[in-house]
Amino acid sequence: MFLFALLSGLTLGGVYALVAMGLTIQYSVSRTMNLGYGEFLIAAAFSVFVMFGAFGISPYILAILVVPVAFGVSWLIYRVMLMPIVRRARSPLALEIDSLLLTFGLLFAIMGVLLLIFGSNYTNYYYLSVPVRILDATVALNRLVSFGAAVIVGAIGYWLLMRTRTGMVLRAVSVDPVGARLVGIDVNWAAGLAYGLGGAIAALGGVLISTYMTFTAEMGVVFTMKALIVVIMAGVGHVLGALIAGMALGLIEAFVSAYLDPGLTIAVIYAVFLLALIIRPQGIFGRVAR
Amino acid sequence: MLEVSNVSVRYGHHLALENASLSVSKGEIVVVLGSNGAGKSTLIKAMAGLVRTEPGASVVLDGQPLHKLPAHRIVDAGLALVPEGRHLFSTLTVHENLLLGAFLPRTRDRAEESMERVFEVFPKLKQRLAQIAGTMSGGEQQMVAIGRAMMTCPRFLLLDEPSLGLAPLLTSELFKALPSIATTGTSVLLVEQNSHQSLSIADRGYLIEKGVITGQGTAKELLESEEVQKAYLGG
Numbered sequence: 001m002f003l004f005a006l007l008s009g010l011t012l013g014g015v016y017a018l019v020a021m022g023l024t025i026q027y028s029v030s031r032t033m034n035l036g037y038g039e040f041l042i043a044a045a046f047s048v049f050v051m052f053g054a055f056g057i058s059p060y061i062l063a064i065l066v067v068p069v070a071f072g073v074s075w076l077i078y079r080v081m082l083m084p085i086v087r088r089a090r091s092p093l094a095l096e097i098d099s100l101l102l103t104f105g106l107l108f109a110i111m112g113v114l115l116l117i118f119g120s121n122y123t124n125y126y127y128l129s130v131p132v133r134i135l136d137a138t139v140a141l142n143r144l145v146s147f148g149a150a151v152i153v154g155a156i157g158y159w160l161l162m163r164t165r166t167g168m169v170l171r172a173v174s175v176d177p178v179g180a181r182l183v184g185i186d187v188n189w190a191a192g193l194a195y196g197l198g199g200a201i202a203a204l205g206g207v208l209i210s211t212y213m214t215f216t217a218e219m220g221v222v223f224t225m226k227a228l229i230v231v232i233m234a235g236v237g238h239v240l241g242a243l244i245a246g247m248a249l250g251l252i253e254a255f256v257s258a259y260l261d262p263g264l265t266i267a268v269i270y271a272v273f274l275l276a277l278i279i280r281p282q283g284i285f286g287r288v289a290r
Numbered sequence: 291m292l293e294v295s296n297v298s299v300r301y302g303h304h305l306a307l308e309n310a311s312l313s314v315s316k317g318e319i320v321v322v323l324g325s326n327g328a329g330k331s332t333l334i335k336a337m338a339g340l341v342r343t344e345p346g347a348s349v350v351l352d353g354q355p356l357h358k359l360p361a362h363r364i365v366d367a368g369l370a371l372v373p374e375g376r377h378l379f380s381t382l383t384v385h386e387n388l389l390l391g392a393f394l395p396r397t398r399d400r401a402e403e404s405m406e407r408v409f410e411v412f413p414k415l416k417q418r419l420a421q422i423a424g425t426m427s428g429g430e431q432q433m434v435a436i437g438r439a440m441m442t443c444p445r446f447l448l449l450d451e452p453s454l455g456l457a458p459l460l461t462s463e464l465f466k467a468l469p470s471i472a473t474t475g476t477s478v479l480l481v482e483q484n485s486h487q488s489l490s491i492a493d494r495g496y497l498i499e500k501g502v503i504t505g506q507g508t509a510k511e512l513l514e515s516e517e518v519q520k521a522y523l524g525g
Contacts (some may be wrong), residue, residue, distance in 0.1 A: 179377035184365035184394040
């Protein structure tokens with residue numbers, strides 16, 4: 001049982017870590033909170049479900065199509081919907097509140113479209129659901145492949161952020177937007193890029209999860225909340241922290257579900273979240289705000 | 291040559307700056323003296339595009355109007371600001387902070403050259419490249435902030451109270467560095483609250499009071515003026 005919990009925890013945690021990385025990039029660079037984030041994940045899951053059903057193409061190959069589209073749509077949402085409120089915001093706090101309200105609406109708009117097309121039924125499909133034996137536990141192949149893909153993309157994303165010029169620019173904007181403007185960085189350009197990257201990562205997470213999880217049109221908010229918990233727990237803008245905390249969240253879920261009760265997972269996660277907030281309000285890896 | 295004319299800034303109903311005009315020639319060091327809340331910072335922020343000016347304002351650098359450009363384009367046009375509070379990328383290394391100064395395409399190819407110039411002015415920074423900027427002392431952070439602004443290859447450098455919060459010894463070290471920046475043709479405009487030191491390195495100065503520029507003169511005239519002695523130099 002231990003090994004089974006460990007394996008399912010790692011596979012789930014890998015995707016959580018990836019999805020949280022996307023949200024922390026969006027949030028820290030653009031300083032706007034995107035409550036519609038999880039809808040991108042679910043929309044991607046449904047698009048892959050439809051195309052896999054229609055053409056029988058591997059979901060992992062379909063990701064090559066879905067991910068760039070998600071990038072474009074997210075970028076466009078920043079330019080069209082968020083930039084106007086960024087322009088008129090009088091303070092960072094006002095911007096955060098305005099963006100919460102706006103993306104709260106976005107959440108329902110996307111969810112509404114998904115409900116209209118797919119209804120509220122639980123949806124799943126079978127791809128690579130072949131049992132693989134690891135020592136004395138079995139795990140589905142699709143979970144392993146998805147885990148592998150999440151780890152690879154997470155590592156590449158982290159490397160790009162830390163080692164490339166554009167990555168450095170995004171980090172600079174997240175640390176100090178005023179400083180960034182003063183070296184000639186167009187902060188709106190950077191925020192649009194961060195939105196696109198975040199949306200693309202969420203969509204990839206959706207594709208990966210759809211191969212082994214049952215999903216509904218109303219489930220986006222669950223992923224937004226989990227990603228948000230990870231982002232805040234790790235410390236906003238701390239990418240490595242989000243990857244570690246996301247992995248930890250997956251493991252906690254799996255072990256609680258295996259040893260206590262599957263119904264308790266959410267309760268335990270929120271308890272851990274509360275505890276982390278009480279002990280380290282700036283996030284486990286975060287620094288005290290200046 | 292930088293010409294600033296009729297710059298007014300309003301925060302809500304409060305007129306923080308009223309019809310400010312000044313000019314700085316190439317290679318000149320000019321100081322704007324004023325007490326706390328006189329509008330010095332507002333003037334300098336308006337020039338850098340960080341606060342909105344009232345209609346009628348104009349800021350022209352070597353014939354190019356800057357007052358309609360967003361802040362990041364003003365930097366590209368050659369006017370750099372070392373802001374109050376420094377606004378460093380505090381979790382990034384000193385090296386990354388300096389490299390980001392050379393973000394613009396026009397400055398990127400010259401990044402190594404510019405960095406050598408920064409090390410000439412602040413040799414200390416060369417040994418600190420790997421340090422996280424936020425962990426440095428206030429004086430060292432100010433050097434990074436000025437170095438970062440130098441990396442943008444400015445024709446015009448604005449400094450907002452660079453001595454604020456620094457020990458006197460560090461302040462004089464910092465002020466000694468400014469003329470060496472100006473000798474390469476970069477003009478320097480700094481605002482200061484009270485300082486013999488700023489006037490001793492400056493060519494000219496302006497006085498600002500309650501949002502209005504009330505006087506000007508050469509640094510020598512201002513140092514000798516009784517009015518200035520009383521108001522800014524502590525008797």
